[in-house]
Amino acid sequence: MRKLSTRAILLVFVQPIVLVLAFSLLYRLFQLDPKGHPSFLDYLSSLTVMAMCFPFMVWNLKELARTFAKKRCASSAQRASAMDNGDQHPPGLAEYLLSFLPTMQRDPVMGDLEELYRFKYIQQGRTEARRWYCRQVALAFGSLLGRLINRSVFGWLARLARYM
């Protein structure tokens, strides 16, 4: 339950504050005339930031809803077991970083890592499991995002070369 409360506080209070701060900072940075009326570019930059943040906010809210649903549906015995195993949840920040992966790979990668994390937790303990999980997240970023960037850059160059 402690995990759930921490996550709920992070999502409901901290995330909007961080987003609003980022939003206002970018708004100030891109505002052409700070004393005058906001221009079209000001709105465009703000909208871009919001559009970038929107998928992550939706994903987080979905995760929260899923966690609440799981807790509500569980029987008392399952709930007791879940509370005992509450500590077996992967590191929150590393898990959050995985939400930046492409949509196609996000769910299977996160599911696989969580499944393996539980095995590691039982076999090798909390510290080792957390270390392993963070390392896997870093490697996943290297492999999957690197591939995505490569493909988009080289794809763009190939398209450009076709017209030359």
Added chain:
Amino acid sequence: MSDKRHFLNELDELTLLAIARLGNQAYGVSIFETLERVAERPTSIGAIYATLERLEEKGLVTSWQGEATPERGGRAKRYFKVEGPGMQALDDAERARKLLGVMRPAGGVL
């Protein structure tokens, strides 16, 4: 079937072999464990998914979404299956290795 030949690197080949060995139970975790325990090839989940995506783009494997389980945080599995061109690519790689193995000198060094 197209005549296009597909060339595999080491991880591509091991991943294809793992999927073929696992049959209908080939998903991220089982492939990862097979590579680590059977092939003794340490790797990461990210590297496996990057490989699987590349193989799928080439048409060597296909994937479909499986069931969600509580130990996965309610997330669905993604199962993989080796297709005809994938088996062909494995056969080609094996044949090439056998041919080169025959030509290897007895001491291992020229």
